[in-house]
Amino acid sequence: MKRTAVIIVLLILLILSAGTNTYLYLNNEEAMAQKELELISMRDSMQRELMRMEDSLDAIVQSLQEENQMLANKVTELEGDCYSACDTVAGNPDYLGPAALQRAWTLYNDVKDANKDAILDAVSGKGGCHSCHSMGSCTTYCPNELDPLSAILGLKRATAKRFFGGRK
Numbered sequence: 486m487k488r489t490a491v492i493i494v495l496l497i498l499l500i501l502s503a504g505t506n507t508y509l510y511l512n513n514e515e516a517m518a519q520k521e522l523e524l525i526s527m528r529d530s531m532q533r534e535l536m537r538m539e540d541s542l543d544a545i546v547q548s549l550q551e552e553n554q555m556l557a558n559k560v561t562e563l564e565g566d567c568y569s570a571c572d573t574v575a576g577n578p579d580y581l582g583p584a585a586l587q588r589a590w591t592l593y594n595d596v597k598d599a600n601k602d603a604i605l606d607a608v609s610g611k612g613g614c615h616s617c618h619s620m621g622s623c624t625t626y627c628p629n630e631l632d633p634l635s636a637i638l639g640l641k642r643a644t645a646k647r648f649f650g651g652r653k
């Protein structure tokens with residue numbers, strides 16, 4: 486009788502232990518499932534954020550491309566007008582032209598640009614500012630009211646002064 490009671494107690498303990506383990510196992514499964522859901526949700530929100538960043542990056546790149554195209558059109562328009570007005574350009578394929586010389590003069594006068602000699606070297610060679618006959622059609626027909634002729638005259642003076650050892 487005593488032995489039977491011991492066996493019954495052991496059986497009860499065994500059943501209780503199995504129940505506890507099952508409970509812990511199920512609880513663990515539930516926590517893992519919850520963790521998995523949280524990870525999926527984090528991954529989805531990161532993907533959404535990445536897509537949003539890609540979209541805004543695309544928009545920035547597109548606006549820069551548009552701005553670049555606008556500037557390129559403007560330069561073409563500028564060069565086109567002074568080029569078509571300039572008969573030296575038409576007759577001398579080496580001639581730099583009014584737009585490039587105007588730009589060189591602007592750079593030459595830019596206080597941040599220290600390499601004035603290099604600019605004068607570039608504009609004083611064959612096809613440089615001394616090929617200009619100074620009639621001024623580029624200035625007359627400039628659609629942006631620039632004055633390439635004065636810029637070219639400035640370059641001519643600066644190259645001549647350097648040649649004779651003077652300073653600007």
Ligand code: SF4
Nearest residue numbers: 571617618620621623
């Ligand atoms: S002034 Fe010089 S750059 Fe201007 S149109 Fe005449 S030749 Fe060309």
